[in-house]
Amino acid sequence: MALDLYAGIPVTEYAAALKWYEQLLGSPPTFVASDTEAVWELAEHRAVFIEQRPEHAGHAMHTIFVDDFEALVAQIAERGLEPVERETYSNGVRKATYRDPDGNEIGFGGAPV
Template identity: 85%
Template sequence: MALDMYAGIPVSDYASALGWYERLLGSPTFVVSDVEAVWELAEHRSIFIEQRPEHAGHAMHTIFVDDLDALVAQIAERGLDPAERETYSNGVRKATYRDPEGNEIGFGGAPL
């Protein structure tokens, strides 16, 4: 079975959100329109922001990565630090970022 994921993040101020998400994820893979941009995180797995003020601030996504520390360091180089860091009882770690509207993007990683 093929698997594709296209996860959305509603924002009220697209221009401001685009700048913040570029610091979090790097340059978008492509810009759909003047109110939507897409980042392909892996083949057939994308995340997008879209101006939808009536829904802004309610997204919650967690993305698991092979090297959490390296990713957090790369994001820090672009000017963002996690709002929260957690280590669960099973050793799994998570770094959570919150955009200015309250949307949460977490990155999880296996125990060290």
């Protein structure tokens, strides 16, 4: 069974969120769906999007697993964002958590070293 993922992140102010997510993800959106929605395709059939929906903003929680965890966290730091939390779980999996201006939680995870 083929699966697609289209994960939404509600935000209060589209323009501010767009700038922050471009900084976090390192690129402009893959496409702009409307005046209040932008989409980043992270991999084939896997995308995250922001949408101005102030009544729901601040409640998203997404974790994205990557091959080179340390390199990604370093690249994000070079763009001026630092994780609000870094964790290593008992099985060695690592996670860096970022929070956007609304408090939405975007985490990146990586396999044990």
